[in-house]
Amino acid sequence: MRLFYAFIAGGLFGTGLFLSGMTDTSKVQGWLDIFGNWDPTLAFVMGGAIIPMAIAWLLVPGRKPLAGGEFPAPPAPRLGRNLVLGSILFGAGWGLAGLCPGPSIASLSYGGAGHWVFVAAMIAGMAVAPGVRVTLDRAVPAE
Amino acid sequence: MLSAIPADWLWGLAGGLLIGLGGAVYLLANGRIMGASGIIGGLVDRSGWSTWAERVVFLTGVFVLPILLLPLTGPVDTHITDNWIVIIAAGLLVGIGTRLANGCTSGHGVCGISRLSLRGMVATVFYIMAGGLTVILFRHILGVI
Numbered sequence: 001m002r003l004f005y006a007f008i009a010g011g012l013f014g015t016g017l018f019l020s021g022m023t024d025t026s027k028v029q030g031w032l033d034i035f036g037n038w039d040p041t042l043a044f045v046m047g048g049a050i051i052p053m054a055i056a057w058l059l060v061p062g063r064k065p066l067a068g069g070e071f072p073a074p075p076a077p078r079l080g081r082n083l084v085l086g087s088i089l090f091g092a093g094w095g096l097a098g099l100c101p102g103p104s105i106a107s108l109s110y111g112g113a114g115h116w117v118f119v120a121a122m123i124a125g126m127a128v129a130p131g132v133r134v135t136l137d138r139a140v141p142a143e
Numbered sequence: 144m145l146s147a148i149p150a151d152w153l154w155g156l157a158g159g160l161l162i163g164l165g166g167a168v169y170l171l172a173n174g175r176i177m178g179a180s181g182i183i184g185g186l187v188d189r190s191g192w193s194t195w196a197e198r199v200v201f202l203t204g205v206f207v208l209p210i211l212l213l214p215l216t217g218p219v220d221t222h223i224t225d226n227w228i229v230i231i232a233a234g235l236l237v238g239i240g241t242r243l244a245n246g247c248t249s250g251h252g253v254c255g256i257s258r259l260s261l262r263g264m265v266a267t268v269f270y271i272m273a274g275g276l277t278v279i280l281f282r283h284i285l286g287v288i
Contacts, residue, residue, distance in 0.1 A: 005172035006197045010204025012165030013177065013249070018209040018219075020158020021151060026222035032274040035283060041155040046252060048159020049166065053257035056167035065174030072176055077261045086244025087251070087266040090180075091273025093236025096229050096281060096288060098222075100248045101241060102179035104234075105202055107221050109210045114223040118234040125238020126180075126187040132239055 002067045014106045020045045023107035025098025032095050081140070082133065166254055173197065178250020179205075180241035188242070224288055229281075240270075 021027045022045055030039030060071050094100050097118055099107070104119050166177040175197070182198045185191020191198060213219070224230060241247040244266050246255065251270075255263015281287045 002173055002197055003200045005168060006201040007204045009165045009169035009172070009177060010201035011208045012161050012168060012204075013179075013201075014205035014208035015212065016158040016161030016163075016165060017205070018158070018212055018216075019161065020155045022155075022158065023209070023219070024221050025224070027151070029278055029282070029288070032271070032278045033282060034275060035279055039151075041151050044152045044155035045159035045162065046256075048156040049163035049253040050159075050257045052160060052163035053166045053170075053253055056163075056170050057258040059171060063171075065170075066172040067174070069174045071170070071174045074258070075260065075262055079262065079265050082243045083245070083262055083266055084269055086240045086242070087269035088240070088273040089236050090240030090244060090247060091270030091275075092277045093233040093238075093240060094248075094270060095274035095277030096236070097224065097233030099233065100179070100237060101183055102205065102247070102249050104237075105179065105183070105205045106209050108206055110213055110219055111221040111223060114225065114227075114230050115221065117227065118223070118230050118237075121231045121234025122238040123183070123187050125235040125240075126184040126242050127238075129184070129239045129242030130188050130190075133243055136243075 005067055013102060016045075016049070017103050017106040020048075023099075023103040023111065028098040028100075028103075029095065082136070085136075162249070163253060163257075166249070166257075169201070170254070176250060176254045177201075178246050178254060180237075180247040181245070181250055184238075184242045226287065229288060244270075 017023055021041055027039055027041050030037065031042035065071060099118055104115060104122060107115050108119060169175050169177040182201055186195060186198050246266060251263040251266035256267060
């Protein structure tokens with residue numbers, strides 16, 4: 001059943017990304033571009049997504065996941081260098097191409113070669129990320 | 144009344160609700176946080192190898208559903224830049240950054256903010272600020288994107 005639920009969740013995610021227009025890089029960059037022709041669509045997507053997700057979090061206490069196991073423990077509220085630096089690097093890449101990880105997968109089938117190159121580069125970045133983290137921690141111990 | 148609101152905003156809201164519903168299913172059914180960068184990254188660096196099947200099936204759903212929907216909507220232009228250097232640099236930054244920060248728009252943004260996670264909110268503030276400054280710099284000052 002885990003795999004069935006995973007497919008349903010992924011399918012909903014992909015459908016939502018597709019219908020919301022978030023695989024259109026110009027809409028994402030249009031939202032980030034407050035000095036241009038600002039496009040508020042992304043705020044509606046984010047707001048819409050947070051509603052069901054907030055309800056889901058409210059249902060978590062005192063329950064177990066349907067497919068068994070445990071719910072993830074709340075993360076320690078640590079605000080470290082890696083969180084901030086990583087988010088800045090991610091934001092820069094997000095702004096440059098107008099793509100983040102979810103939409104990059106949802107758009108692979110129709111976005112053309114540029115999307116495949118983006119995903120390949122993203123995977124390469126993810127592959128070297130653990131090394132980057134170790135190097136950073138060695139140079140300036142942070143968290 | 145609805146006609147006064149641009150259709151794009153309504154599609155954004157409807158799509159957003161489906162995204163959140165997907166996150167709710169992944170959490171309540173499988174006990175997992177729906178973060179795209181974590182799901183992909185756990186496969187890439189093998190840190191999530193023990194749950195590889197769940198990850199692959201999830202990503203298959205993300206990839207396949209738009210293919211099924213395309214005949215209904217007609218062709219979609221994603222307006223991606225044709226500057227390969229920008230695309231490759233952006234992909235590398237997204238890959239390294241999301242793994243360093245342990246999350247992206249879906250994990251920190253959707254799943255984190257909705258549980259009032261301080262980490263999620265701080266990450267979201269920083270990636271939006273960085274994204275905004277990047278667009279200003281590369282679009283309005285350098286004229287690259």
